[in-house]
Amino acid sequence: MxxxxxxxxxxxxxxxxxxxxxxxxxxxxVDGRLGGQRIRESLETNNWEQAERIVLEWQNEGQRPRxxxxxxxxxxxxxxxxxAEARKLREATIAKYRVLLRQLADFAARExxxxxxEFDLAWxxxxxxxxxxxxxxxxxxxxxxxxxxxxAQESGWIADNPALKLKNPIVTQPPTLPFTxxxxxxxxxxxxxxxDNYGRTGQANxxxxxxxxxxxxxxxxxxxDAVTLACDRIVNGRLFLYTAKTGVPVWCPLPDFVVxxxxxxxxxxxRYFFWSGRSKPKSAVGDxxxxxxxxFRLAGVPDGRAHRFRDTFAVELLLAGVPLERVAxxxxxxxxxxxxxxxxxxxRARQEQLERDVRAAWERxxxxxxxxxxxxxxFGTRVQ
Numbered sequence: 001m002x003x004x005x006x007x008x009x010x011x012x013x014x015x016x017x018x019x020x021x022x023x024x025x026x027x028x029x030v031d032g033r034l035g036g037q038r039i040r041e042s043l044e045t046n047n048w049e050q051a052e053r054i055v056l057e058w059q060n061e062g063q064r065p066r067x068x069x070x071x072x073x074x075x076x077x078x079x080x081x082x083x084a085e086a087r088k089l090r091e092a093t094i095a096k097y098r099v100l101l102r103q104l105a106d107f108a109a110r111e112x113x114x115x116x117x118e119f120d121l122a123w124x125x126x127x128x129x130x131x132x133x134x135x136x137x138x139x140x141x142x143x144x145x146x147x148x149x150x151x152a153q154e155s156g157w158i159a160d161n162p163a164l165k166l167k168n169p170i171v172t173q174p175p176t177l178p179f180t181x182x183x184x185x186x187x188x189x190x191x192x193x194x195x196d197n198y199g200r201t202g203q204a205n206x207x208x209x210x211x212x213x214x215x216x217x218x219x220x221x222x223x224x225d226a227v228t229l230a231c232d233r234i235v236n237g238r239l240f241l242y243t244a245k246t247g248v249p250v251w252c253p254l255p256d257f258v259v260x261x262x263x264x265x266x267x268x269x270x271r272y273f274f275w276s277g278r279s280k281p282k283s284a285v286g287d288x289x290x291x292x293x294x295x296f297r298l299a300g301v302p303d304g305r306a307h308r309f310r311d312t313f314a315v316e317l318l319l320a321g322v323p324l325e326r327v328a329x330x331x332x333x334x335x336x337x338x339x340x341x342x343x344x345x346x347x348r349a350r351q352e353q354l355e356r357d358v359r360a361a362w363e364r365x366x367x368x369x370x371x372x373x374x375x376x377x378x379f380g381t382r383v384q
Contacts, residue, residue, distance in 0.1 A: 006027070073115065116157055178314075
């Protein structure tokens with residue numbers, strides 16, 4: 001028979017009340033005999049329900065599992081991150097995993113969970129309920145959580161992946177919103193107002209900012225790839241695209257005035273247009289995003305975002321009749337389905353075909369036929 005109880009810490013105000021008091025957060029111990037063996041040890045938790053579940057498992061199995069075969073959450077996190085680094089994942093991706101695992105570790109510490117096998121579906125639901133993320137951010141975070149537990153399952157540490165049973169959150173896909181040509185003119189004009197409060201330093205920043213805006217608009221690069229763009233990637237007016245996500249190389253021509261703006265912008269490092277090369281790319285991107293937010297305010301574009309330059313690049317190509325699969329290559333999408341999901345409404349050929357289909361349906365509509373006949377005779381004349 002096993003009995004669980006609180007082993008009060010020295011600083012616990014309920015220490016004198018002994019084992020009978022359960023409503024504090026002191027560690028839970030177990031005492032008794034199981035399978036002819038005397039057991040008196042900590043259950044490595046301060047959650048009463050979790051402690052009861054552990055003891056119930058022991059009693060059902062008729063013995064206490066050997067703890068040396070159990071892997072802790074801390075060990076699993078270290079193994080997972082080491083594997084991610086060995087696979088040469090992008091630093092930005094590994095950083096997102098670190099954030100998730102740190103949150104998982106903090107949650108485990110609060111709930112008194114230590115071993116990886118203690119995380120069942122109920123605990124993962126409770127963990128997800130503590131997130132402040134929503135929409136796409138919550139979905140991506142859930143995908144990373146599933147990847148972590150899939151790694152644990154494949155390593156033989158757990159029998160199944162409980163994260164697979166968590167349902168996806170409802171995601172509202174934001175509409176593709178390219179800049180209008182009038183908004184682009186206002187944004188470029190706002191670059192001239194940018195240095196008003198910064199003197200000579202502000203003039204150099206404004207010049208760099210204008211060059212970054214032009215690069216984003218006419219290359220379709222993501223903000224990170226644009227900020228960390230090396231100077232030797234532009235040869236004879238062509239940009240050598242090699243996006244970090246896909247690694248697919250392709251050349252993209254740039255307008256002459258964009259090339260001149262890039263060549264003329266002041267640099268803090270001769271190797272890069274907009275990056276010093278000393279800070280982390282994430283920090284550099286954050287600095288430029290703050291500058292762009294100020295620029296959008298000056299331009300009177302309150303809903304401006306860096307990604308809208310990428311949308312503008314793609315939409316202008318599609319409106320010019322460029323096939324969707326070619327736009328997908330320039331955008332660096334892994335699959336044309338990604339491009340189609342975001343930009344299908346802007347495909348000119350598809351829109352023209354839809355219009356032809358609708359007009360063809362009119363030819364069989366009796367109301368349309370009658371209306372056409374009526375227009376050919378004077379108003380008020382009846383058909384005999």
